[in-house]
Amino acid sequence: MLRIAVPNKGSLSGPAGDMLHEAGYRQRRGTKELVLVDAENEVEFFYLRPRDIAIYVSSGKLDIGITGRDLLLDSGAGAEEMLPLGFARSTFRYAARPGTLTGLADLAGTTVATSYEGIVGKHLADQGIDASVVHLDGAVETAIELGVAQVIADVVETGTSLRNAGLEIVGEPILTSEAIVIRRTGADPEAPKVRQFLRRLQGVLVARSYVMMDYDIRAESVEQAVALTPGLESPTVSPLHDRGWVAVRSMVRAEEAQRIMDELYDLGARAILTTGIHACRL
Numbered sequence: 602m603l604r605i606a607v608p609n610k611g612s613l614s615g616p617a618g619d620m621l622h623e624a625g626y627r628q629r630r631g632t633k634e635l636v637l638v639d640a641e642n643e644v645e646f647f648y649l650r651p652r653d654i655a656i657y658v659s660s661g662k663l664d665i666g667i668t669g670r671d672l673l674l675d676s677g678a679g680a681e682e683m684l685p686l687g688f689a690r691s692t693f694r695y696a697a698r699p700g701t702l703t704g705l706a707d708l709a710g711t712t713v714a715t716s717y718e719g720i721v722g723k724h725l726a727d728q729g730i731d732a733s734v735v736h737l738d739g740a741v742e743t744a745i746e747l748g749v750a751q752v753i754a755d756v757v758e759t760g761t762s763l764r765n766a767g768l769e770i771v772g773e774p775i776l777t778s779e780a781i782v783i784r785r786t787g788a789d790p791e792a793p794k795v796r797q798f799l800r801r802l803q804g805v806l807v808a809r810s811y812v813m814m815d816y817d818i819r820a821e822s823v824e825q826a827v828a829l830t831p832g833l834e835s836p837t838v839s840p841l842h843d844r845g846w847v848a849v850r851s852m853v854r855a856e857e858a859q860r861i862m863d864e865l866y867d868l869g870a871r872a873i874l875t876t877g878i879h880a881c882r883l
């Protein structure tokens with residue numbers, strides 16, 4: 602059985618469960634279920650705190666885990682990234698009251714509040730900045746108003762939390778993060794069950810970002826049309842009963858589908874259809 606760590610709370614938890622469900626795995630019904638065996642797929646899921654997942658995976662007791670890149674780096678655990686999953690995207694940044702700091706050099710001598718001491722400690726050391734770090738569990742934006750710190754270092758997505766606290770970003774992002782699949786550093790990347798799990802998740806990523814596009818086009822315009830829809834390998838071109846026309850079928854990035862449909866229409870294509878992809882293996 603493949604043993605997989607899944608976040609049980611927070612921003613990673615819902616989207617991770619949705620992705621596993623789309624990949625055909627059983628998922629827990631309620632938040633009190635902490636372990637779930639999916640016997641049919643020979644997988645056992647352990648629902649754990651996102652922060653603890655890298656530690657379990659690095660111990661070798663669990664084969665793989667889903668966590669945030671920032672949480673992996675913060676933990677310092679012996680685990681490594683295998684596949685980015687495209688959700689829980691964020692940046693990690695310093696912030697302070699407007700006008701108090703002009704750049705990173707001004708961090709010297711300040712106290713920085715954060716839930717990510719590992720990342721911040723390493724970043725300050727790498728930059729040669731001498732600042733104190735105070736650990737808080739969450740809601741770190743409030744630490745400045747309450748006088749516990751002059752600077753915070755935290756996850757920023759939309760920036761709403763910073764704006765609401767009257768803070769502004771200082772310097773460039775320390776890192777960019779998203780949900781990732783991790784394994785123990787040095788574990789066999791070719792283990793067949795691990796490869797199969799990753800292929801399923803990759804299938805979900807592709808199904809989410811591509812659509813299938815079908816259209817009819819005059820035979821003389823087919824080369825121009827397939828240049829717009831080259832597909833992943835090569836589009837399928839089938840003859841129509843009317844020999845002057847062909848039907849084309851190709852995968853297209855969902856975000857480009859409308860623009861491509863307009864361009865195909867201008868080339869003379871008709872009956873242009875897009876349909877969703879439920880699952881795939883490339």
Ligand SMILES: Nc1ncnc2c1ncn2[C@@H]1O[C@H](COP(=O)(O)OP(=O)(O)OP(=O)(O)O)[C@@H](O)[C@H]1O
Pocket residue numbers: 610611612613651652668669670671672689690691739756757758759778779780
């Ligand atoms: N607002 C957000 N938008 C996108 N990703 C986020 C956001 N907040 C946290 N994350 C990501 O979620 C992970 C943090 O997991 P964590 O358990 O702390 O979730 P959380 O959403 O902060 O929940 P909690 O309520 O437990 O603090 C990190 O990878 C972080 O980058």
Ligand SMILES: O=P(O)(O)OC[C@H]1O[C@H](OP(=O)(O)OP(=O)(O)O)[C@H](O)[C@@H]1O
Pocket residue numbers: 738739740741742755756757758759760761762763
């Ligand atoms: O830029 P934004 O879109 O506002 O998102 C970032 C906020 O989201 C997270 O907080 P969360 O809600 O998890 O609370 P926490 O601070 O208690 O972890 C993070 O710690 C920031 O505070």
Ligand SMILES: [Mg+2]
Pocket residue numbers: 611739
């Ligand atoms: Mg949080």
